[in-house]
Amino acid sequence: MEEFLCTEDLCRHFGGVMATNKVCIDIEANGLRSIIGPNGAGKTTFINVVTGRLPASSGKVTFRGRDITNKPTHKLVKMGICRTFQITSIFQNLTVFENVRIAKQARLGGSLRVFSARKSLKAVTEQTWAILERLELQDLADQPAKNLAYGDQRVLEVAIALAGEPQILFLDEPTAGMSPAETQHISELIRGLADEISVVLVEHDMDLVMSISDVISVLHYGSIIAEGKPEEIQNNEMVREAYLGKEE
Numbered sequence: 681m682e683e684f685l686c687t688e689d690l691c692r693h694f695g696g697v698m699a700t701n702k703v704c705i706d707i708e709a710n711g712l713r714s715i716i717g718p719n720g721a722g723k724t725t726f727i728n729v730v731t732g733r734l735p736a737s738s739g740k741v742t743f744r745g746r747d748i749t750n751k752p753t754h755k756l757v758k759m760g761i762c763r764t765f766q767i768t769s770i771f772q773n774l775t776v777f778e779n780v781r782i783a784k785q786a787r788l789g790g791s792l793r794v795f796s797a798r799k800s801l802k803a804v805t806e807q808t809w810a811i812l813e814r815l816e817l818q819d820l821a822d823q824p825a826k827n828l829a830y831g832d833q834r835v836l837e838v839a840i841a842l843a844g845e846p847q848i849l850f851l852d853e854p855t856a857g858m859s860p861a862e863t864q865h866i867s868e869l870i871r872g873l874a875d876e877i878s879v880v881l882v883e884h885d886m887d888l889v890m891s892i893s894d895v896i897s898v899l900h901y902g903s904i905i906a907e908g909k910p911e912e913i914q915n916n917e918m919v920r921e922a923y924l925g926k927e928e
Contacts, residue, residue, distance in 0.1 A: 684709045685730075685761075685848055685878070690739035692722075692729050699725040701902035702739065707848065712874035714881045714889045716913075717899035718922055723882045726899065727850050731763045732756045743848075760847030764837045764854060772826040776817055776836055779825055781808045783843035808843070815839045815869055831862030835869065848878040855885055867892055890914065898922065 685707040692700040699722045707713050715723050728734040730741055732753040741749045748756060771779050784804050812818045815835050820828060825836060834854055841849055851870065855863045863885065871892045873879055883889050889896060890910040898906040898913060900922040906913060913919055 684744050686742045687730065688740040688742070690726070690729060690741060691737045692725055692734060693737045698902050700729060700736075703899070703902070703904055705897055705904065705907075707878055707880060709847075709878055710874065710876065711894040712871065712879045712881060712892055714883060714893040714896045715899060716883065716886070716889055716896060720901075721899040721922075722902035723899055724852055725902075727763060727852055727880070727882060731761060731850055757844050760845065761850075762841045762844045762846035762848070763850035763852065764834075764841050765852055770825045770833060770836055770840065773824060775822055775824055776828070776839075777808060777812065777821040779836060780811055780839050780843050781805065783840045784808050784811070787844050811839050811842050815842070829862070831858050831866065834858065834862075835866055838866075838869065838873075842873075846877055848880065849873065850880045850882075852882045853884065854881070855883065855888060863888060 687703050687705050689702040689704060690700055691698065691702055701722070703722075703726060705713075715726065717723055725734065729736050732751055732755070735750045739749070740747060743759060743761065748759070748761075771782070774782070781804055784807050788804060809818065809821075812821055815838060817832070817835060817839060820832060825833060828836065838849075838851070838854065854866055854870065858866065867888050870879060870881065874892075874894070881889070881893070890913075893910055896908065896910060896913045897904055898916075898919050905918050905922060906916045908916070
């Protein structure tokens with residue numbers, strides 16, 4: 681498969697602390713790449729640098745052969761690089777439908793006025809419904825986002841990201857705080873998305889990671905210490921030491 685997002689010796693330091701240390705990752709055009717590691721390993725920092733929320737201290741990020749290092753987030757979104765966050769980021773007082781429709785209008789460059797002419801909103805409305813149906817949110821379309829169960833709010837955040845028509849979608853701990861049933865539901869949705877676009881997942885739930893990932897990259901103290909398929913990572917001694925400590 682095509683390798684279309686790559687980092688070369690990507691670094692980000694905060695004072696004397698190297699949060700991301702010469703990270704080299706090649707992410708392919710489709711499939712699910714998980715990035716795991718102990719707390720403080722630099723996972724979220726890495727995503728923040730790649731998606732333009734933090735500048736790189738050094739190194740390079742390329743997308744389809746184009747240097748995108750330190751490009752602002754809004755330009756990366758237009759290129760198809762989107763993300764979600766550890767903390768839910770939605771318009772709480774708007775309905776599920778309105779949340780996704782606004783994101784779709786922004787993507788298409790249309791007016792954000794609620795009372796725009798019906799014709800001008802027809803395409804946006806149709807595409808919004810398609811996203812809601814894809815993520816099984818259509819029955820909640822008229823509900824204010826603040827009334828949704830926590831798991832449904834996280835799914836809504838993914839729907840908003842999909843409205844940006846991503847080619848690659850970064851998900852930062854999408855199952856944090858979810859019940860087992862909610863985790864199972866969103867994991868199935870994420871796996872389905874990875875059949876069509878590239879998904880990069882940062883997640884602490886190892887059972888989930890091992891069950892849905894195509895490839896796993898392991899960060900430890902800001903550096904990649906292992907990469908491979910789930911079964912390879914499970915049997916990697918360096919990974920075990922990173923999580924459990926070295927046996928005496």
